[in-house]
Amino acid sequence: MIIKYSHPWKIALYVFFAFLKSLQVVFAAFIFQKFIDFAQKPQGSLIKLTVFAVCGLLIFGIVGVIYQYFYYKIIEEINLNLKSASANYLVNNYAGHNEIDSSFMTNDLKQIETNSIEAELSIISDLIQFLAAVVSAFVSSWIIALVFLIASFTPAVIQSVFGPKIEKNSEKWEKSNSNYTNTVIETHSGAEMANIYDVQFSMVNRLIKAAKLMETALFKTNWTKGMSNEMTMIVAYIFSMFLPFAIGISFIVSGRLTLGTFMMIAQLANNFINPVVGIFGSVNDIKTAKPILQKIKKIDLLIKPQGSKTATASDTFQSLQLTDAGVSLGKQKIFANVNLKIDSGEKFSCKPHQVGENQLY
Structure with missing residues (x-):
């Protein structure tokens, strides 16, 4: 989505600032190590170390603000491009095709923003953060870093189990949501006629039934996704935190590793776990949006052969x-x-x- 509907230079700048932002975690872990080492064996000036830490974080704060700007600017651009293509399709209705309706324009496009555009941007950011943390940890101690790294991929097992079910439930929800929106429109437009023929009860029941089907489908989708995320988090903590910690402490006791270095790697390891969990969560979101993405692909196929004319001065x-x-x-x-x-x-x-x-x- 972001490659297709956004300018390459904006994506490039987003990736660049995402990389700079990912170094904030590395910097914080490094400072954390220095504070622990100073507590065990004071060397140098604690004031200078503190000032260095504060100044560094202020710089990363500025980087984070710029990162957020490009994050939301890309979302804005893609949303406008999608709405433009959808409006073009809706008005021209290309040879009677009926791929979109009012539900698509009001609800589905918002789902695309949350579950596809933001998810893809988050995957890029999480992946960069993951790589930055891994490289830094391996420089400090490749053995402990390798233990944390291997353990961080255990959530993939949970993803393989719940992924197909999430996708199936999301398809049912998308259909139910579209049906509910159309029923609301029909009920509103037919309310006066219902009063004339005294069928208000039937129309209300019809709307309530559509709402119940939609909410039930939404519940199943959200519950499956939530259960997957919770199980992923539990497995991640067991295999990516507790077991590696046990191995790391044994290295400290045997004198093969300092406490400061281990705590630095442990802090960086959070960026083995959290980005991986975040990536799998974003993949789940994209699976949820898949039925809507299929509609957008169909719209693109129908619009492209016709060509899209850009308004110029001669058209006005x-x-x-x-x-x-x-x-x-x-x-x-x-x-x-x-x-x-x-x-x-x-x-x-x-x-x-x-x-x-x-x-x-």
């Missing part, structure tokens, strides 16, 4: 000039000997006048 009305113009309807003259020039934004009116037996304007 500038002026109209008539010289000795006349219009006849059968033998009756409607206009005769008309000379005028109308510029954009002007208004004019004509009064009838008699010429012989004909009334001209």
Whole structure:
């Protein structure tokens, strides 16, 4: 989505600032190590170390603000492009195809923003953060870093179990949501007719039934996704935190690793776990949006052959000039000997006048 509907330079800048932002975790872990080492064996100045830490975090704060700007700017651009394509399709209705409706324009496009665009941007950010943490940890101690790294991929097992079910439930919810929106519109437009024929009860029941089907489908989708995320988190903590911690402490006891270095790797390991969990959560979100994405693909296929014309100055009305113009309807003259020039934004009116037996304007 982001490659197809956003400018490459914006994506490149987003990736660049996402990389700089990911170094904030590395910097914080490094400072954390220095504080622990200073507590165990004071060397240098604690004040200088503190000032260095604060200044560094302020710089990363500025980087984070710029990162957020490009994050939301890309979302804005993609949303506008999607709405433009959808509006083009909706107005022209390409050969009677009915891929979108009011539900798509109001609800589905918002789902695309949350469950597809934001999810793809989050995957990029999480992946960069994951790589930055892994490289830094391996530089400190490759053995402990390798233990944390292997353990961090255990959530993939949970994803493989729940992924297909999430996708199936989301398809049912999308259909139910579309049906509910159409039922609301039909109920609103038919309310007066229902009062005339005394069928209010039936129309209300029909709307309630559609709402129940939609909410039930939404519950199943959200519950399956929530259960997957919770199970992923539990497995991640067991295999990516507790077991590696046990191994790391044994290294400290045996003198093969300092406490400061281990705590630095442990802190970086959070960015093994959290980005991986975040990536799998974003993948779940994208699976939820898959039925809507299929509609967008169909719309693109229908619009592309027609071509999309960009409005230019020549497409906009500038002026109209008539010289000795006349219009006849059968033998009756409607206009005769008309000379005028109308510029954009002007208004004019004509009064009838008699010429012989004909009334001209």
